[in-house]
Amino acid sequence: MTEAHAEPGPPPPLPKGGLRVTPLGGLGAIGRNMTVFEYDGKLLIVDCGVLFPDVDQPGVDLILPDFTSILPRLADVQAIVLTHGHEDHIGAVPYLLAHKPDIPLVGSKFTLALVEAKLAERRITPYELMVAEGQTERLGPFECEFFAVNHSIPDALAVAIKTGAGTVLHTGDFKMDQLPLDGRITDLAGMARLGSEGVDLLLSDSTNAEVPGFVAPERQIGPVLDSIFRDAKGRIIVASFASHVHRVQQVLDSARSHGRKVIFIGRSMVRNMGIARDLGLLQIPHGLVVPMEEVRDLRPDEVVLMSTGSQGEPMSALGRMATGDHRHITIEPGDTIVLASSLVPGNETAVYRVINQLARAGATVVHKDVAKVHVSGHAPAGELLYLLNTVKPRNVMPVHGEWRHLRAHARLAIQSGVPADRVVLCEDGDVVDLVEGHARVVGHVKSRYVYVDGLAVGDVGESLLTERKMLGDGGFISATVVVDSVTGKVVGGPTVSAKGFSEDPSAFNAVLPLVEEALDRAAADGITDPHQLQQILRRTVGRWVNDKYRRRPMIVPTVLEV
Structure with a gap:
């Protein structure tokens, strides 16, 4: 099994005649699915979705893929192919088109209709190419053939991407319900035909790789x-x-x-x-x-x-x-x-x-734990094996899943006969080159979480989220003191107030003498720099809070000079 090193370096130039595959989302988490293909100097994007935040990301509305690696090359992007209309596959399209609105969107009728509604809110009129199963379109150097797949939304598609470097089959999200309500089954016959022609790399949905058997109708x-x-x-x-x-x-x-x-x-x-x-x-x-x-x-x-x-x-x-x-x-x-x-x-x-x-x-x-009121839209292990045995890919790259799902899917691929060194496990940002029929990780590009908070995109970073979690866990303490700008001696305060820490108005009475004492010592030592005095103020209050309450609130010291 081929895996990227912990911190692979930047990728080398793509060898002539090679195909480069860079997932910018969808690996290690359920969401923000996006994969970039490069061949002959041109790019093709498959899906552009969002990830929804969890409790460790307070105040965040959405999480986007990191577009940094492709922003300088948007002129090379031939199209964005959308496999289906779920938010984790289309939700970030407006944010990418904000950089270049004329990138063509390729997808089925329902998928494009859902995207149009989202873009209309931002007054973006997209360039669109509507496709259906059985259709083949050339997008620059990429020849794309589309296959019907069954999923929990109408009009879902898989896409085969054919280049001089080989053929890649990207399943999108799929399952194999044999009695679908709309009569539209996953096109195994078409995929078998594609497999007989030769599939060099399979990118396949891993969400239910740990679940045995077949999906219920x-x-x-x-x-x-x-x-x-x-x-x-x-x-x-x-x-x-x-x-x-x-x-x-x-x-x-x-x-x-x-x-x-x-x-x-x-x-x-x-x-x-x-x-x-x-x-x-x-x-x-x-x-x-x-x-x-x-x-x-x-x-x-x-x-x-x-x-x-x-x-x-x-x-x-x-x-x-x-x-x-x-x-x-x-x-x-x-x-x-x-x-x-x-x-x-x-x-x-x-x-x-x-x-x-x-x-x-x-x-x-x-709910589903007490009655059969829902069935999953993703293929469990039995169906993933069925697909692997039908397509017989030379290389497999599990996508769309948490790490446990990706590893389970990798094991299925090996069990089906794919050589272990042809099963590629990646993280978002890993760069995979398909050269002479062999896929391997060759480097890594930046692929951080990009947070959307209201109208702000990318303004929230990990340090700010840490501060928000600290505020949520321990509250907020403000410590203020007024000092003489020449001597550093206290001439006003100190005052300590808090939010989300204690409802007792006298809670901080005991720390005030400690603050005065620490600042008097600093003045005696000739310390007058406001920044140093702020650190003394922060350490004094923080040490007292930790000793008395065993808590770690956010402490904001303020030193005013007169």
Whole structure:
């Protein structure tokens, strides 16, 4: 198994006739998927997504791939190929096009429609090339052939990238549901044909590589939802991904069967389902979906609310319902809440917090641990092996997953017969060259997390996040003193105040004499520099807080000279 060294250096020039593959996201975490291909001096990007922050990144809205390595070469980018419309694959497109709006976007009808809606908010009109399965397009020196894949969103595609250096198959996210609701199965026949022609490198979805067996059909969800609708006496609130058109269709079908009206809640849910309806991907009988204003005129047993928030996001519609902050909906005893989604790794704590809040309010909460209300959109180990044996790639590079997923996928590749030295395990930023049929790591480019905080992009760094965590964990202490600018002696203060540390107004009385004593000693030693006095102030207060409370708040010392 080929792995990058802990800190590989910058990559050498790409050998003539070689293909360079640089993942800028999607490895080691579920999100911000982005891979850059280079051949004959030109670049092709596959996917450009975001990662959602966790509790260790307070105040962060989104995390982007690091574009640093390609910004000087945006003129060489032939296109951005989008495999499907999930945020972790398209969410960063507006941020990249902000640098060069005329980079062509290539994707399926539904994927491009979702991207268009995002770009319209930023007044960017993209150059687009709509493609479908079975289609082949030449994008500069890259010949791209597209294959249908089944996933938890319509119109997902895999892409084969053909160059003089060899053929790469990028699966995007996929599974092999043999009875999909839309009848669109993963094109194994096409991939087998491609494999017979020769696949030099396979980049394949690793999310469920640890899960044995094969995925359950989506069709199994419908009867379960139907039984929940039949038994529910009050309102039903279903939370799902805002892009899961098939799941929403199942909810609409059950609602119609049981005489309930459906209300879409959440900006992204309303927008995406409107797009899906307009494209004919979602069938909504006349009068079934009604506006929020009509809820008050309906009995509880006539209502289904289709909401966002299945991942415990605090600002989502369901998250605000759980905390009692939603403008229109208050959870009441008798409500039935259905979380029709799987847990994205890292979101478990947030989801179970919402479940507990909903249960406390008296609702009955149904989730995948207690009923089959969701199946994953990613291929488990049995299907990954099936693909490996069908395509027979010469080299394999697991993508889209945490490290445990990538390693599990690598083991599957070796078990299927791929030589261990042809299985490449990478981190974001590692540079892989495919030369003479052999893929190996040759270097590394910068690939840090780029944080979005409100309208600021990249202004938040790790040091600032450390300060925010310190504030959240220990609170804030401000220590201020006024000194004579000549002698350094205290002429005012000291005063110590705090936020988020203690509610006792006299908590800092004991430290004031210690501060005065430390500053008097400094003045006697001839120390008058404000910066040095600030450090003395910080150390004195910090040592006292640690000795008395065993806590480490943020301490901000201020020395004013007069």
